[in-house]
Amino acid sequence: MLRRILFWLALALVIFYFAFPLYWIVISSFKTIADVTRATPAMLPFVDFQQTLANYSSILLGTNIESETGVQAAASLGEFRERLLNSVIISGISTALAVGMGTLAAYAFSRFRIPGEGDLLFFILSTRMLPPVVVLIPIFLFFSNLGLRDSYLGLIILYTSANVPFVVWMMKGFFDEIPLEYEEAAMVDGYSRIEAVWKIVIPEAIPAMAATAVFSAIVAWNEFVLSNLLNRNYASTVPPYLNSIVGVGQVEWGRLAAAAVLFVIPIIVFTFLVRNHLLRGVTFGAVRR
Amino acid sequence: MTNLSSAPRTQTPRMRPRFGWFSDRWIAVSFLTPTMLLLLFMTVFPLIWSLYLSFTEWSVARNTREAPVWVGTQNYVDLLTNERTWERFVVTGQFVVPAVVIELVLGFAVAMLLNRKFAGRGALMTGLLIPMMLSPVVVALFWRFMMQGDGVLNYYIEAVLGVPPVQWLTGRSVALWSLVLVDVWMWTPFMMLISLAGLSAVPKYLYEAAAVYRASAWFRFRHITLPMVTPLLLIAIIFRMMDAYKLFDQAFVLFGLGGGPGRSAQTAALYIYQVAFDQFNTGEGSALGYIMLVVIIALANIFIRVLNQAKTGQ
16 A cells, blocks of 8 residues: 555656646746746646736737736747748658658668668768767858858758658668568569569558658757757748747747747647657667567 | 568559669669768768868858968867866766766656556656657756746745755856756656666566565566666667767757856857857867767767677676
8 A cells, every 4th residue: 555655656756847847838828927927936727827818829910918017019929930830841841851861771771782781871870979060060161152041941951961860770670670571572473673662662661651750850840059050030940939039138938938839739749649659769760669 | 481471462463564674783772872962961071071170270250261271280289288178078077977877767767667557657658758859949948937046946945945046047056957957857758768668678477486586676676677678778878978968959048158157057069169150260169079079989989888898798
């Protein structure tokens, strides 16, 4: 009996530690300007504070927020929508490219004898282990010269190359698990290898590709340094934008919280979708169980 | 062996397959080329370029028109003889080691807790994994909000514990620990996930055998659980150390490039960024980047050697 109580007590502590910051973000996003910075923290909606949707409508529709100190300007928070759209476009396209290219390379690594295969695979892995700061300087110069700074194309190329190593390793692991006999049977039946890949192997690998794509998309979605450094305005994504609102004067935590919640919801949905592949995803396919 | 009849059914095959002229060799080459070219272009080429720049005196902001001036190993000599460079690596170590150790212990403990059947386990697991999927910027922003002088953390510390408020972000001796706290919140789930994979793979019969001999709980843990889980944990530690070593986003959001009060939380990654993109000392920044790279390669090699020894030792 005591053991059970201890177990649930420990579990409650763990849940509290991990859940509290998330709970705090969410309730802050429903608070008025006065409530969000109140000295005595307001914890329960309906009880401690009157919840409002003003932060969300301000961010999404650009409406003004009323407060006791007069009408607060909606500022430039209409920008959030543009940033969100940029994030969607850039992470969407770069993920599609990374998964496409990486899957092909992974297939080749899985099925063909390639001279220096081990070294090539290690090279691909090592590019991901590299501290990004090291390659940042040349890329900065290079993008400045080619006019790729502050462009969709620039970030798409960067995020694609950041995710390709991951896709190659993940997909190679998955392909290794698809029996060779599948293609061989098809080829005995008269298919060429290209046809066998397209009609037999790829359909088998679709769930794995989807999981891989979700991980890649999350990486691109969350990326901050490159986007912050290379973009001024036009192609800037959400993370640098969120950070920049904090930098200027008094922080409006309520609206920031609302923006953060909107930005984070897709990730939570995605995490739920790939929950069975998480172990593989976070270890580059090194751990499979 | 897989049974051939289990292969997915194909449509009626044609006599002459399409794309039959694509030999396997050709397919291998054309499948690999795009990926290899991209990586060559985006990593190898920049690496060579920054190696060259690290031997020059040049600034991308001040003298764009002029060519970089070759100064030999001057940048490296200056950096390695400068105490401040070493301080940055010490600060990085002071962050990485506690963060990874706490994550390991806490993650393993939570995994032991969750390694049994109870109602709602699946949902709870997924929920606990959310922190590591979130954007580091969002995570750090919200911890910053909570850690402010008059923030929610200090309120409860004062009201419930009756202790004076903690200067999470502005205290010289506290700042780096605040960064550790944020990192622990975000990455303990990673350690938990891997520990749990290790724990669930320990064969049940080992525990049954131990029960027959009435082995103590500590004995079971020390001689069955731990040895079985260690290899996986070592992989997890390598991953976490590498990531923590190059961590930038959270530190930047919490403290800015300067690294908080008296640079007490300025890690190597923050410092390089400051030299290269704030002071725009491009040559020096490149050299620092290379020093950072060499350090991580050396550490990773040592660690992998230890890992292999641990594996063969058992």
